Amino acid sequence: MRPAHALIDLDALRHNYRFAKSLSKSRAFAVVKANAYGHGAVECAQALADDADAFAVACIEEALQLRAAGIRQPILLLEGWFEASELPLIVEHQLWSVVHHHGQVQELLAAQLGTPLHIWLKLDSGMHRVGFSPAEYAGLWQQLERSQNVASLASMTHFSRADEPETGRTEEQLATFQRVTRDLKGPTSLCNSPGVLAWPQAHGDWLRPGIMLYGATPFEFEQEHAARLKPVMQLQSKVIAVRELPAGEPIGYGSRFITQRPTRVGVVAMGYADGYPRHATDGTPVLVDGQRSQIIGRVSMDMLTLDLTDLPQSGLGSNVRLWGEGLNASEVASHAGTIAYQLFCNLNRVPRRFISSTSSFST
Known part of the structure; x- marks a missing residue:
């Protein structure tokens, strides 16, 4: 069998969720959208089922998948x-929902539901992606509060630059949120992963850890x-495969890399069809038998090449780690002009093997 695979450590996942909770007295949504950032939504949610206060997903299809898997x-x-x-369906499966635009407000008010919904009203505090403006927010809150289709109301927003603490933007957004919601009664949620990690004054009642659950720094x-x-x-x-090349020889498509010395080249069963970034530059780090090496040459669909010259003990059959323990995905992403979020979400074709202290299995 082709050796490429993704090993998913569910004990590490539980550690990261519990660590997020330890930073605050708040409750926390485990964000498992986009197939748990490529890690396997059902398996990750089941692993967190005894710990998580709640889960968060992008859309109803993702929520129904979790309900079908027994997530309660x-x-x-x-x-x-x-x-x-x-x-x-939201009523039937007892889902909570964000409301972030006027069309949703009108549909909710006009619906004949029978059972009212738990609604999280989104404030655009400065991200300017979705949500209601500060000027209209309180009025919409009061309108929904009077509706028989609303069981409870909570306020939320999203920080645009919480990962850049020196900019002042998060302080501005926090001040806007506090001013707009000061007289509104209900739970609050403001913090994504960088907010959880770096902005304790903004934690509110509910955290929304996402990328940090999967061990990558934002x-x-x-x-x-x-x-x-x-x-x-x-x-x-x-x-x-292993190739011995003299100095001056090109490697891979486009001859991007030219050997500067006699070079021992390792070929690895991993490519952009697996989700490894095609734009990874020469010098992108990898681990070979636990030792750092680097990519040389352009990443192909099914294979990539790396430098084994300074690793004489490594060769055919050597283990290669593209990211994970000892090599953070964020470091790899920086060499490919992207972010760890995209690396994880782009994972494709390679089987996932799940391990924990209680079991191991593959999908």
């Missing part, structure tokens, strides 16, 4: 519903709390 905690739809026809600098996260995914494969 509240599940928040972060983008709400896309069509009014979803409202009966920061481009060393951060004390982020340093305590454990990587959940190990993307791994093996060396499947």
Whole structure:
């Protein structure tokens, strides 16, 4: 069998959720949207079922997948519903929903539901993506508060630059949120992963840890709390061929890399069809038998090449870790002009193997 696979450490996932909770007295949504950032939503949710206060997903399809897998905690739809026809399903499966635009408000007020919904009203405090303006927010809150279709109301917003603490933008957004919601009674939720890690004054009643659950830092600098996260995914494969090349020889498509010395080249069963970034530059770090090496040459669909010259003990069959323990995905992402979020979400074709202290299995 082809050796490429992603090893998912569910104990590390539980550690990261519990660590997020330890930073605050708040409750926390475990954000498992986009197939748990590529890690496997059902398996991750089941692993967190004894710990998580609630879960959060992007859309109803993701929520129904969790309900079918036996997840009973509240599940928040972060983008709400896309069509009014979803409202009966939201009622049936006891989902919570964000409301972030006027169309959703009107559909909710006009619906005949029978059972009222738990609604999280989104404030645009400065991200300017979705949500209601500060000027209209209180009026909409009061309108929904009077509706028989609303069981409870909570306020939420989203920080645009919580991972850049020196900019002042998060302080501005927090001040706006506090001013607008000061007289509104209900739970609050403001913090994504960088907010959880770096902005304790903004924690509110509910945290929304996402990328930090999977052990990747949202920061481009060393951060004390982020340093305590454990990587959940190990993307791994093996060396499947070794070439000895003299100086001056090109490697791979486009001849991007030219050997500067006699070079021992390892070929690895991993490529962009697996989700490894095609734009990874020469010098992108990898681990070979636990030792650091680097990519040389352009990443192909099914293979990539790396430098084994200074690793004489490594060769055919050597273990290769593309990211994970000892090599944070954020470092790899920086060499490919992207972010760890995209690396994880782009994972494709490679099987996932789940491990924990209680069991191990594959999908």
